[in-house]
Amino acid sequence: MTFTLSRLSLGAFLLAASFSASAALPAQPKLVVVLVVDGLPNEQVQRYREQFSAGGFNRLLRQGASYSNAHQAHGVTVTAVGHAAILTGAYPYQHGVIGNNWIDPATRKPVYCTEDTAYTYLGEDTKPADGTSPSKLKVGTLGDEMRYASGNRAKVIAVSGKDRGAILLAGKSGTAYMYMEKSGNFASSSYYMAAHPEWVQHYQQAKGQDRYYGKSWTPLLADSAYAQDADDALYAGIEGVGQRFRFTHYSETGSIDADYYTRLKTTPVLDELTLAFARAAIEGENLGRNSAGVADLLAVSLSAHDYINHAFGPESKMSHDHLQRLDRMLAGFFDYLDQRVGAGNVLVVLTADHGFPNTPEFAKAAHLDAGRIDGDKLAAVLDAHLTATHGVAKLVAATSLPNIHLDYALAAKAGLRRDELEHSAARFLLGQAGVAEVFTRTEFEAGLPATRLATLMQRAWNRQLSGDLMLVTKPYWHFSGGKSLTSHGSPYAYDTNVPLLLMGPQWIRPGSQASYAEVVDIAPTLAHLLRLRPPAASEGRVLTEALR
Known part of the structure; x- marks a missing residue:
């Protein structure tokens, strides 16, 4: 009898403690924002941080948890593979996205990671190999778990300058919008819906992408700020070296056309347009104000840095300046989130799909074999x-x-x-x-x-x-395989070491973290904070050291 009473007493104590712990849990975020800067090595964040504004990267670094030793921990570090890892928490051997492109072993024909001829872009030309659905992604994402747990009441939206950047973040049940290089619009595909909602139609009609024609991209900072960047003379005579500062937005025909919209991809304008569309999505879908009382997810993949690093090298003045401009864009976006949703209601994660090596010319100048x-x-x-x-x-x-x-x-x-x-x-x-x-x-x-x-x-x-x-x-x-000055894809630290920054005052403990972390840790960590099961193939850990 004494033993039984002791067990009952212990059970009552544990039950009371459970209720107490539940009461102490912070409110769940109303909006989770996952930002992916395509092709951003952590080294660049650290090297340029003294030049960043207070409200962009430095806000994340100072108010959030920052990991200096975080990695895309797989051996083929390219855009599709990295994006697939972020919200699945899985490696390629499970999630099935083994590259941007690969060979079908049965047919021996090339495959693009998000191609699906069963679907087309809405209101846009669609080629057979264009990215229109997540059919090649073999596992679920955090967004899929959010949708499932809420009876599809949670809204999951992904926006990117690249189709694969949006589609692989949106998962199976979210909605992806991607930049169309022929029109400069952001559009979805028939996989997600039969027609664009009214807010997208209004956004497209405004043609905000046209206002940059004839304008130039010039350095944001004083010349002295770029003193350590590579000299353009290093690349003299090398095929593939494109127009540098002053970089004017134009087309060969002299009018606004597909050539102009394509050229915008290698400039900060692409990220400006992506963040502008993300704001429109927040308002159009009323993200963070879900009437069902459940959290929404907005994933934004910013593609310009990858294009710029390929074209000019991460050691270039162009790459350096773009990151400074992106920093100011992020500061404005964070201010917008504060005003629209509330700083205490938003959980932000920033990472990258892969890093970047220096150009072989730069490496050789440092006496490296390249x-x-x-x-x-x-x-x-x-x-x-x-x-x-x-x-x-x-x-x-x-x-x-x-x-x-x-x-x-x-x-x-x-x-x-x-x-x-x-x-x-x-x-x-x-x-x-x-x-x-x-x-x-x-x-x-x-x-x-x-x-x-x-x-x-x-x-x-x-x-x-x-x-x-x-x-x-x-x-x-x-x-x-092309005319780019450099490319990524290796298992070396310059390609795997990416930023991992988490910010949200109710959930995240500020501070620099020296412990090893992986990008696959993001999904299980967010699932923990949202009180969800992690995605089925997730192999990451919960970053408990960064949590309150």
């Missing part, structure tokens, strides 16, 4: 080597670097074992300029050793979709 790898040439010399070695032509079936697909069926007909073909190809590739490592399908299926590099590449490899070989460049080398 360069570009031509993927088409690499595939051709590999195929020629395999033909000469094994007497079988076209053993390289398809290539979308870092993935290479081999023709196992053709090899088998010639009596060549799968592992023999992989080993032969890998050994040859390791002798090519700029190649650091080659992982094979056989190695992935057996399980790689628990090194940092192997772990990142294993997470990036999807058994059903990825290639039979996966290449890793040497540091400061990158695969080059």
Whole structure:
């Protein structure tokens, strides 16, 4: 009897404590805002922070929790993969988005990460490979959990300068709006709705994107502020180096057309337009004032920094100035949120989908081994080597670097074992300029050793979709498929280390965090604060050290 009474007493105590803890919980946010700055290495945030305004990045750094050692912790650091990780909390081997583009192993045809010919853009031209739905995303997102738990009363809106930036944040049940480079509009697709709501129609009719024609992008700060940036002479004569300051918004035809709207993408204007549309979405959908009393989600992916870093390099004056301008835009956006929704009602997260390496020219000037790898040439010399070695032509079936697909069926007909073909190809590739490592399908299926590099590449490899070989460049080398000065995609810190900033006075403890964190930690942390189950494939942890 004494034991029973003790258990009853303990139970009553725990029940009372539970009610007390529940009463002490802060109110849930009315609006969660997830900001993604495409192509922003954490290094740039730290390097330029003394020049930022008080209300933009510095507001996040001083009033929020900031992680200096946060990473996109997978080995293929490109836009689609990084965006898919943010609100799924999952790595590519589960979420299925293994690149911006990849090869369909069955058809050997190229695949774009958000293409879906079953749907079209609303009121806009649509090509077969345009991004129109999240059908390639194999798992759910935080927004999907919010919608499910609220009986679809929670509103989930994503806006981006890139279709993949919006679609992969919106998840399966949210709504995505993306910049249309032919018209300068933001539009959705028939996956989400049959027609745009009235507020979108009014926004498009205003044609705010046209007001920049003939105007110029000039440096925001005094010349002395850019003294440490790379000299333009470093890139003299290099193909792909575009117009720099003074950068005028124009078109070749001399009139406002698709050429003009496309050129806007490589300037701060794209981010201005994205944030302006985000404000229109807040008001049009009444975000943060949900009559059902549940939290809404607004995800905004700001794409211009990625375009600018590709075109000019992250060490350039253009990249530096854009980040200063974006900082002022964010300050204005935060002020707007304070006035519209209330500072105590909004939870803000800012991160990036990937970082960025310096241009090879800049790295070489610092006496580093650096360069570009031509993927088409690499595939051709590999195929020629395999033909000469094994007497079988076209053993390289398809290539979308870092993935290479081999023709196992053709090899088998010639009596060549799968592992023999992989080993032969890998050994040859390791002798090519700029190649650091080659992982094979056989190695992935057996399980790689628990090194940092192997772990990142294993997470990036999807058994059903990825290639039979996966290449890793040497540091400061990158695969080059176009005219951009530099590109990302590696497992090295300059590509993986991104900002991770959380702000919301009721939920987040301000301060700098030195502990290791990953972008996949965002979804479970937000799910915890919203009292939701985390997305099904989430592997991140709750960032308890940053919470009140």
